[in-house]
Amino acid sequence: MEDAKEIVTVNVEDAKAVVTNTLQFDDKLIKIRDYAKINNVPIIKDDGMVFLKMLIDIKKPINILEIGTAIGYSSIMMAKDSNCNIYTIERDEKMYNEALKNINECKLNDRINVIFKDALEAFDDVKNIKFDLIFIDAAKAQYTKFFEIYTKLLNKDGMVVCDNMLFHGLVNDTNYENMSRSLRGLVRKLKNFHEYLLNNESYNSTIYDIGDGMAVSILK
Numbered sequence: 001m002e003d004a005k006e007i008v009t010v011n012v013e014d015a016k017a018v019v020t021n022t023l024q025f026d027d028k029l030i031k032i033r034d035y036a037k038i039n040n041v042p043i044i045k046d047d048g049m050v051f052l053k054m055l056i057d058i059k060k061p062i063n064i065l066e067i068g069t070a071i072g073y074s075s076i077m078m079a080k081d082s083n084c085n086i087y088t089i090e091r092d093e094k095m096y097n098e099a100l101k102n103i104n105e106c107k108l109n110d111r112i113n114v115i116f117k118d119a120l121e122a123f124d125d126v127k128n129i130k131f132d133l134i135f136i137d138a139a140k141a142q143y144t145k146f147f148e149i150y151t152k153l154l155n156k157d158g159m160v161v162c163d164n165m166l167f168h169g170l171v172n173d174t175n176y177e178n179m180s181r182s183l184r185g186l187v188r189k190l191k192n193f194h195e196y197l198l199n200n201e202s203y204n205s206t207i208y209d210i211g212d213g214m215a216v217s218i219l220k
């Protein structure tokens, strides 16, 4: 990585705590973030990224599985300043190609493996690997399926992190009349996933109001 050219300080707040940390962006990362903004590619929010990097610093995972690569931003951020290997799954060809380009430019292609497939069909590609951390950040309607498929590969002290759990505040919004039918369906599926997580007796799960809502599930 080149020297940092821009440093953004982010406060991660909840009712009781403020965690202040920094994310460091070199020229390449600034370009990737700009591309995401210009092309409306949804990437993890800064406070969500600070939180995820904090979990990685504590947990020091060897293998990470990410579902939803987009243009490789979160993979690159997780891989830099750590030694982990990342396996990340993306089904959109344009995103996949952009991710490969970005990962190569950041010289992280030896540690970030991008799998071009629908995650519902990619189990065989990773089935021989044990993961210390699984990061789910793809189609929200499929979170329960992703969780059920891929947690089979979680190490016994592993952790699952799910982004977009509050979905721009819509999950706690009771004003259903203002939502389109498809949006209502999506919100209902995310709520079902909340229930699924919180009632899953094999995991201790907490949903944090950080980023777009991040759930952390730890195998009991």
Ligand SMILES: C[S@@+](CC[C@H](N)C(=O)[O-])C[C@H]1O[C@@H](n2cnc3c(N)ncnc32)[C@H](O)[C@@H]1O
Pocket: 042, 043, 044, 067, 068, 069, 070, 071, 072, 073, 074, 075, 089, 090, 091, 092, 095, 117, 118, 119, 120, 137, 138, 139, 142
């Ligand atoms: C929110 S973006 C991921 C952002 C990325 N994790 C980051 O923060 O830089 C979600 C991505 O998941 C991909 N995706 C959605 N459903 C998927 C599926 N079933 N299998 C593979 N990729 C999927 C989308 O094409 C999109 O690029």
